[in-house]
Amino acid sequence: MSNSTPRATTASAANKLDPIAVLREELAAAAVCHGVERVEELTEELVRRYVQRLGGGQVYVPVRRIVERDKLAKELYAHFDGRNTRELARRFGISVRQVQRLLSSKRPTLAGAS
Structure with a gap:
């Protein structure tokens, strides 16, 4: 060897x-x-x-599925009218609970609004 x-x-x-x-x-x-x-x-x-x-800082490289999840959450939020969770679940092929989780993760924060 x-x-x-x-x-x-x-x-x-x-x-x-x-x-x-x-x-x-x-x-x-x-x-x-x-x-x-x-x-x-x-x-x-x-x-x-x-x-x-x-250089000198830590760089975070998101996993591909996290990037895709965030993109889906933004798209769901853009189409969400407050009452169409089931419709969004059918449209995007995911569960109602998953729609709820994704929507809650992308809810706009009040800190940015002044």
Whole structure:
């Protein structure tokens, strides 16, 4: 067994936890897919700019289903008239209780209104 194999596996596992390494890998893959020349230069410049703008702070990356849930909640709230919970449940293919939960999560706050 070669010494490089375990290191590659360890490095790959470590990169999954390092957001900058993940960003670097994804940028390079996208650049290659789109036929960009000088992939490494472009990748490093984009990573540098990203770190410059967001470095030092914690960045939250929402899970896709949370983003979709929030989008659905906004859409439900836009169509909600105060009495059409069952209609919305049928229209969006979810339960009445789920409509109620989503509506309560997107209710406008009074703090923003002055």
